[in-house]
Amino acid sequence: MRAGTLIVIAKEPVPGRVKTRLQTEFSAHEAAALARASLSDTLAAVYSSAAGRRVLALEGEAGPWLPAGFHVLKQRGAGLDERLAAAFEDAYAGTPMLLVGMDTPQLTRELLDVDWAGHDAVLGLTEDGGYWCLGLREPDRRALVGVPMSTDHTGADQLVRLRKLGYRVLLLPTLRDMDTPSDAAAIAALFPALRVSRLHRRLQHAAHPALLFEKALDGARVVATGTDGRAVPSLAEVDRWRAPADAVDRLALSRCEGPVLDIGCGPGRIVTALAERGIPALGVDISAQAVLLTTKRGAPALRRPVQDPLPGEGRWGSVLLMDGNIGIGGAPGTLLRRCAELVRPDGLVLVEVDPDDNLDDPAPIILHADGGRRSSPLPWARVGTRAVLRHAVTANLLATEDWRAGGRAFLAFRSSTASRLARAN
Template identity: 85%
Template sequence: MRADTLIVIAKEPVAGRVKTRLQTEFTPAEAAALARASLADTLAAVHSTPVHRRVLALDGQAGNWLPADFEVVQQRGDGLAERLACAFEDAYAGTPMLLVGMDTPQVTRELLDVDWDGHDAVLGLTEDGGFWCLGLPRPDRRALVGVPMSTEHTGADQLARLRLLGYDVLLLPMLRDMDTPEDAAVLAELFPTLRMSRLHQRLQHAAPPGLLFEKALNGTQVVATGIDGRRVPSLCEIDRWQAPADEVDQLALSRCEGPVLDVGCGPGRIVTALAERGIPALGVDISAEAVLLTTNRGAPALRRPVQEPLPGEGRWGSVLLMDGNIGIGGAPELLLRRCAELVRPDGLVLVEVDPDDDLDDTAPIVLHTGSRRSKPLPWARVGTRAVLRHALAVDLLATEDWRTPHRAFLAFRRSPATVSQVAYR
């Protein structure tokens, strides 16, 4: 006896709705793409299996990932156990059925075309305690409803239920679900020809830089290199970012005139230190995690790129580019021009530069964690001489240059000629 109907139970691979446990390493869109690839691999294995009917029990809408020879039925029922029972009922055509999920892309035609002779049911367990397939000769709600789903013992409970009902169960080989980043990495290594595996390989080398930056904010070790692989010092110094403002930071902040705009505020130590001094300040950052960390410290922050419209344009007393944030975007001259637009006519632009006065490197950087590396990120690492040159081009005049043993700073104000032109207009 073999299954004459194969059922795939699946959820439409929509970002934020599927594979949320993958989002510790991948964006919601990337997690959904991996889910879609896993589903496509599963559907391909089912498509290659010689059966009369192929049914997709779907939560959501079908997309171009669905082969033409599948019937689609909408999932119904409350809870996974009831949805599985309903899928068997909706697909039944008088012959044995085998149901599989979308999370085992390594499933093969040989596993699906199993001979049941001498058995009443088929069950395939997974390494995490669940099950990847269930075969029944006919629908039987008693076999499923009431079995606890999504636990470490779901597979064992399902087997016990079948045996309690008198089923002689054939156990198939145990498979690994793709639920976590570790699962995805293991499956990609063991089964490199799968769609999921090829996508996983591409994603490993093309992470959004913002994702890895947010991982750094949450304590993951992130290393910055040039595109040539050479390590870039002084970036991703999360220990210093997370700590309260130190003596050098405080020395820089003593120059500030309120209100202050901190560009690229990160986890908010500078904005917090300014608030403690009684100086009104706002942090801006493109990272949602950075803004959350800043606001959790009780300091105000806004998620927005510096080049987009910001509150108080032309009225800020000081604009800060701390921690090498002069490198944002890889174009220091454009960034300084934008800072000059943001400060009031007598305002201050305070820039932390690289301690190497001669450094002028505008090549992109790449962020790395233990498992992923980012797409190239436009960035600049510039010392005093380059920053002075860029500032002069946008009519910012240096008013102070000071340094400590490991950090260097420049202060600028708008040139009188530029201020006069603005006032005249």
């Protein structure tokens, strides 16, 4: 005896609603893409089986990922136990049924076409304590309703329930669910030809840099290299960025004239320190996590690229590029010109430069996370005093101060037009 009907129970792969545990390493959209690929692999295996009928019990709407030949049923019921029971009831066509989830893309036709003659039920357990399949000759709500779901003992509890009902149960091989980043990596390594495995490999080597930067802000270990693999100390001081402003920061901020715009504000230590001094300030960053951390400190921040329209353009008393943020975008000259547009005519542009006066490295960097993910190349520049002074000329900025403290180096600029007018007066 084999299952006459194969049922796949699944959620529509919508970002933020599926595979949320993958989001410790992947974005919501990437996690949803992995879920969609896993579902496609599962549906392909079911399509290849010898079953006479194929059913998708779906929460959400079907998309282009659904092949022809599947009868789609809407899930119903409150908890997962009730939805499973309802799926068996709604799919029943007088023949035995085998139900599988969307989280074991390594399914094979051989597993699905197993002969379970002499048994009343089939159960396939998963390594995390759940189960990947359940087969019943006919619907039986007693077999499912009330079994605790999504625990590390759901599979064992389900087996106990079936046996208490007097069912003769055939146990299938234990499989690994794709729930966590380590699960996804393991499945991709063991089953490289799967759609989900191919996508996983692409995502591993093409993470958005902002995603890995946000992981660093959350405390994960992230390192930077050049495209040639050489180490770049771009994130070496992330712990300092997350801490309150130190003595060197405060020395730099003592020169600021309000209001202040902090470009690339990170977790907000600079904006917070300025607020403590009573100086109005706004942080700007493209990282949602950086803006969140800044606002949690009670300081204002805006998520926006520096080249987009910003509030108060041409009226800021000071514009800051701390922590090597002169490298943003890999074009220091362009960034300095943008700062000159943002600051008022007599305002200050304060730049932290690399301590190596002669450094002028416009090469992109790549971020690497402990979990194995690496980013696509991030346009960046590492520049010392000489290169920044050269770029400042094209931005009509005149250096007014150059100082060092605590192993860090800074330059202060004012508009060259404003400086000439001041000297003339």
